[in-house]
Amino acid sequence: MVTEIEQLKQQLQKQEKLASxxxxxxGIAHEIQNPxxxxxxxxxxxxxxxxxxxxxxxxxxxxxxxADREDLxxxxxxxxENMTQIMExxxxxxxxxxxxxxxxxxxxxxxxxxxxxxxxxxxxRLSYHAMRANHQGFNVTIHEQYQEGLPLxxxxxxxLSRAVLNVMNNACYAVWNKAQTAxxxxxxxxxxxxxxxxxxxxPSLLISIADNGEGMTDEVKQRLFExxxxxxxxxxxxxxxxxxxxxxxxxxxxGKVSFTSTEGQGTTFTFTIPIKK
Ligand SMILES: Nc1ncnc2c1ncn2[C@@H]1O[C@H](COP(=O)(O)OP(=O)(O)OP(=O)(O)O)[C@@H](O)[C@H]1O
Ligand SMILES: [Mg+2]
Numbered sequence: 275m276v277t278e279i280e281q282l283k284q285q286l287q288k289q290e291k292l293a294s295x296x297x298x299x300x301g302i303a304h305e306i307q308n309p310x311x312x313x314x315x316x317x318x319x320x321x322x323x324x325x326x327x328x329x330x331x332x333x334x335x336x337x338x339x340x341a342d343r344e345d346l347x348x349x350x351x352x353x354x355e356n357m358t359q360i361m362e363x364x365x366x367x368x369x370x371x372x373x374x375x376x377x378x379x380x381x382x383x384x385x386x387x388x389x390x391x392x393x394x395x396x397x398x399r400l401s402y403h404a405m406r407a408n409h410q411g412f413n414v415t416i417h418e419q420y421q422e423g424l425p426l427x428x429x430x431x432x433x434l435s436r437a438v439l440n441v442m443n444n445a446c447y448a449v450w451n452k453a454q455t456a457x458x459x460x461x462x463x464x465x466x467x468x469x470x471x472x473x474x475x476x477p478s479l480l481i482s483i484a485d486n487g488e489g490m491t492d493e494v495k496q497r498l499f500e501x502x503x504x505x506x507x508x509x510x511x512x513x514x515x516x517x518x519x520x521x522x523x524x525x526x527x528x529g530k531v532s533f534t535s536t537e538g539q540g541t542t543f544t545f546t547i548p549i550k551k
Pocket of ligand 2: 440443444511515516
């Protein structure tokens with residue numbers, strides 16, 4: 275009893291830490307957005323200035339020696355390429371940050387029109403990089419399939435992203451754990467799919483995450499959604515991920531979490547969420 279209480283205390287402390295970490299990262303994301311906008315705008319401006327410079331050089335071409343003219347145009351071309359690289363990397367960083375902000379924006383439990391594919395892809399990436407940072411030698415091939423032209427959908431973005439993160443973390447862990455004992459020809463793979471189903475029984479959004487990891491035994495399948503049920507070593511899992519996920523998808527979004535799993539072969543989780551008008 276005493277050790278159980280002690281364990282629960284530790285788990286709660288870990289959750290609290292995670293929550294404050296979430297707020298902190300939202301704050302950091304927000305602060306980084308401004309300087310990033312400077313990076314993008316100034317590199318765009320510099321690109322335009324380089325065009326002006328090229329014009330001036332061309333107008334005065336006959337006053338420059340041939341060799342200098344060539345050097346100058348090579349340098350300008352290189353500078354333009356560098357500027358484009360800076361701009362594109364800046365835009366990529368902004369899109370990551372917007373993914374994080376999206377999740378902290380909006381009041382708790384508030385449904386907002388959201389780009390579900392964007393949310394899923396950012397959190398798939400986040401989970402992958404977190405796993406790589408925490409588990410030496412971790413790698414996995416991720417295939418992502420996002421249905422084109424999906425309209426914005428009414429979801430609670432910070433909750434949906436947490437659900438995706440939970441399932442994705444589990445998938446990463448399952449392939450990593452299997453890789454510890456599997457042979458060299460084992461290729462850890464995760465497939466992520468976002469699509470919509472027009473009817474039957476009602477218009478729905480489908481998000482599925484399939485791994486070819488360790489799979490689950492019958493006991494794990496039965497207890498998966500229990501609070502604090504975990505098969506991970508102490509300190510690695512709280513056993514709350516799937517119960518939180520089910521609460522988010524089923525109670526908050528009126529959807530369904532389903533899964534299939536074969537021991538030693540892999541697991542597929544699917545969220546089916548009715549599309550709200
Ligand atoms: N994709 C999966 N493949 C194999 N087992 C899984 C998978 N997803 C979940 N499980 C099993 O279900 C258990 C419960 O998962 P859950 O996410 O609720 O907790 P956890 O991952 O152990 O801890 P955390 O609260 O940190 O997520 C896991 O410990 C694992 O045994
Ligand atoms: Mg988990």
